[in-house]
Amino acid sequence: MSQPALGQKQIMIALAAVIVLLAVLIGVLVWQNSRASLAETSALVPADPTAAVTGMPSGSSPEVSPGMPSGMGGQSSAASFDPATAPVVPSGMTPSDFVTSYYEACAAKEYERAFTLLPVATQTTYGDATTFANTLEGYGISGFSVDPPVETADTYSVIGWQVAQGMSFGYEWVFVKGGSGEWLLKSRTMAGSQ
Incomplete structure (x- = not known):
């Protein structure tokens, strides 16, 4: 393989890794926000409805x-x-x-x-x-x-x-x-x- 082709392959792998990390980060943020919303909603429900x-x-x-x-x-x-x-x-x-x-x-x-x-x-x-x-x-x-x-x-x-x-x-x-x-x-x- 030539040197430029190897560099392009490494860039593609790095971009894929960044995309995966961003997806994981977004998933974690959504999950945390949904838990916070659930906790807030649960706090609004009285002990004796x-x-x-x-x-x-x-x-x-x-x-x-x-x-x-x-x-x-x-x-x-x-x-x-x-x-x-x-x-x-x-x-x-x-x-x-x-x-x-x-x-x-x-x-x-x-x-x-x-x-x-x-x-x-x-x-x-x-x-x-x-x-x-x-x-x-x-x-x-x-x-x-x-x-x-x-x-x-x-x-x-x-x-x-x-x-x-x-x-x-x-x-x-x-x-x-x-x-x-x-x-x-x-x-x-x-x-x-x-």
Whole structure:
């Protein structure tokens, strides 16, 4: 082999070695960054996710839908229902009208009024109307709809949908008949998203 051909071969080998070293270096950097991202994400997950989402300790049985979006709290458990303190649907109004008035209040940013239309357990989860208002403001709600109800002699169920950030989030509102025939709001649970 001639001297120039040997020099070119050595240069090619050196370039190949540099390319391999760069690939290894990039691989190590990507691997370290993915581990750091995983550690940061893991740090954001609370030790007790049930309590973080529902405000209830683990072991209790809140009605939380699987796959509930982060921050979409405000669930109320049927187990926490007390007819004596439950919101009452005003006379002349159907439970569907009641649910619609909740969503209208949210759309008008009348959060204190909307807060009073929630089940007591849900109000307790939020803590106060200010926290509730801050939460809803963060969602960026842009619309709502209310499905036709399912009614029996003693129960009335309706799903209301809030549109936020390009998705619809449904909540099932369940009402039961009170002792005087009035409708009482029993629960509001996440029904899913579209």
